[in-house]
Amino acid sequence: MRKLVLFDIDGTLVKVEGISRNALIEALRKVYGSEGSAATYSFAGKMDGVIIYEVMRESGLLDNHIQARFEDVKQTYIDIFKQCAEQNHVQLLDGVVALLDELAAHSDVVLGLLTGNFEDSGRHKLALSGINHYFSFGAFAEDGHERIDLPEVAVDRAYHRTGKRFTGKDVVIIGDTEHDVRCAKVLNSKCIAVATGYYSIESLEAGKPDHVVENLRDTTRIKEMILSE
Template identity: 40%
Template sequence: MRRPRLVLFDIDGTLLSAGGISVRALAATLHEVFGTEGAAASYDYSGKTDPQIVRDLMSGAGFAEAEIEARMPAAIDRYRTRLLAWLRPEDVTAKPGVGPLLEALAGAPRVTLGLLTGNLEPCARAKLAPLGVNHYFPFGAYGSDHEDRYRLPAVALERGRSVAGVAFEGADLVIVGDSVHDVLCGRGLGVRAVAVATGKTPRTRLAEVAPDALLEDFGETAAAVRAILGDGEG
């Protein structure tokens, strides 16, 4: 019998593209709250939580840690409000094969789906809504839960246990994402990491951090399911 699996998906670059709306909304917010967007145009957003992005950009712009901390709540609140106001359904495009993959995984025995993303929870749900896939994800771990993405797998593990009523262990988790941080963030728990080269991180860079599986995209549903669940291995 297959071991139970708790499969956690990243969002941006993995499940969808939102047309750069997050970067535009964040840059406008940073101008409003801090008076500068810093190096927002050249920053590597892949695998970062929204609060970490704010901290990195404003630290790089010369703001002291105490000042960033003091303005962080306003920045996060205004960014969330702005993104939800600016996001249009036509901005959101699913990555290849996402719909059939989620349907197949949701129908697989002993599999629970969830999210692990640097997005704030309301922003995550808003991005997924135009694709009609929110129902596949009864829970998630978000950038609004912790600024450090490497803390999120443990949050997801506890929530998954509660939602599914299954005593998942770290080795039962699968994290699917398009960035180096998606691959690395669960290593301490012994999770299975599946990288997909549909985001901004080159396939060669993803290979360097040795994911358990590396996919070009989700276009071949059966192959993607096998890679994610580890069927036929061990």
Template identity: 40%
Template sequence: MRCLLLFDIDGTLISSQGKAFAALLKAFRQVVGAEPPVEGFSPAGKTDPQIVSELLNRVATDHRKRNQLVAEVLAAYLETLPEVVKKPHVRLLPGVAELLPVLAENPQVALGLLTGNIREGAQFKLELAGLWHYFAFGAFGSDCSDRNQLLPYAWERAHQRFGVRFSPERTVIVGDTPADVACAKTWDAKAIAVAGHTFTAARLLPAHPDGVLPSLSPELFLPVCFSILSRAPLA
């Protein structure tokens, strides 16, 4: 295998049309007993634990119990997800249905996830979308609340799965927010940003991705991705 492609989920592969965030807010209400203060708040690019922690910062809670509350909210979230998010709510974003089979059939490509979703939430969403089987491994918000620290988890799991140590130059993170790009740049990996669903290209470019695309159409993604990788050493 010559390259590792790691995909974000929400806003990159799928949209739940706000239903997954609604499920998290419902769980927050149940556990914390307060209305989530979401005015001016965006979950884009954040890990699930980070989202809950930041919402807790906006309400009067005992900081000594913060980790416990985050864990309780996320456990409740996994229970509310099937109640709130149904199959018709989850739609594939443009190009995804065509791109993933092509990548999965390429023996030079290892496909994985790098997402702020906790693992069980990621699996639930992608199973509804019919995409979970494409990804043999991943790094998740349940591994670390800091998105910038997730890539080493993905590298280690890729090594366990394929017996390959992928270099930063042969690793591409694909996401829809500046946070996805920042994660890649933290480790000198490559980044492709997908504009349109969450951020415009103009808002993504200052993060300095290696490529910006309007969709994951194979006709757009494959030339850009492999052009980026062609400039990297094989070793």
């Protein structure tokens, strides 16, 4: 096996407009009695757990009070999201299925997720868009306090599934924000930044990823970037 390819979800594989924020706002109101700054907070590239802490601090809650009800608000958010999100709320981004098909056909490529989503809500997005089956494992919001904690978790899970310890540029992180670029630098991984989210090509280039692309439509080109040494 040559490459471990780790995909971000939101803005990279799919776009979910509005429903995630609305579900979180409802959950925060139910559990904490306030939505904090959730209506205006930028979710891009952030961990779901971090989002909850930061938006509730804006409403004056102390960390110990947030922590005391954290599992409640997490599960409430997941439940509301899964009840409300339907297939028409999830936009599968151009080129994603073709690229995943190509990579899944390679016996020397392992596919995984590296995302700030809680696993249940993240996988529900992928299930609604018909691509959850490509990913048998990943690293999620539950697996670290910061996004930079996640690459090591994903590499370790890949090792337990394959027996191979992926290192350096054999790990490829594909994402749409500066946070994905930073993640790649933690283990000196390869990064392909894709401008299908809220970040422009220019802003992504500022973080010095290995490659920046406008989208994932050019399957041959993206695959070459992934498989190159």
